[in-house]
Amino acid sequence: MRAGRVLILVIATFLTLGPAIWTSITPKPPGGGEAEVGLSAYRDVFDRVDYALLFWNTVLVTGLVAVGQMFTAALAGYVFARMEFRGETLLFGVVLATMMVPMQVTIVPVFMLIRGMASSRSTTTGTSSSAR
Numbered sequence: 001m002r003a004g005r006v007l008i009l010v011i012a013t014f015l016t017l018g019p020a021i022w023t024s025i026t027p028k029p030p031g032g033g034e035a036e037v038g039l040s041a042y043r044d045v046f047d048r049v050d051y052a053l054l055f056w057n058t059v060l061v062t063g064l065v066a067v068g069q070m071f072t073a074a075l076a077g078y079v080f081a082r083m084e085f086r087g088e089t090l091l092f093g094v095v096l097a098t099m100m101v102p103m104q105v106t107i108v109p110v111f112m113l114i115r116g117m118a119s120s121r122s123t124t125t126g127t128s129s130s131a132r
Helices: 002-025 040-048 051-082 088-100 103-115
Strands: none
Touching: 051 088
């Protein structure tokens, strides 16, 4: 009985991870064509793109967003816990309602907003992206 469960889990694991593993070891060359097994296409990408700059950008933006969210959450928490004001219940309800919205609901509107920004630049090519 236990061996059957293990066999089912092994098959499910292979079916789940198999395509990801196959994709990672057979990259498509930039110009298209036949894929060759190996890591040469990944080396080409790392040679063309400044990943140190991209990594630093990610660390900077993530750090600033996290600090900003902690700061505003601490201020809001203090105000709701210690102060009484008109509309407190309504405002607290609005804050709770916005926290209950799943992130998946906001993905498409945020994507459309970012895509529509005229000043967005591509870091890999240095050219303006089209806002169509």
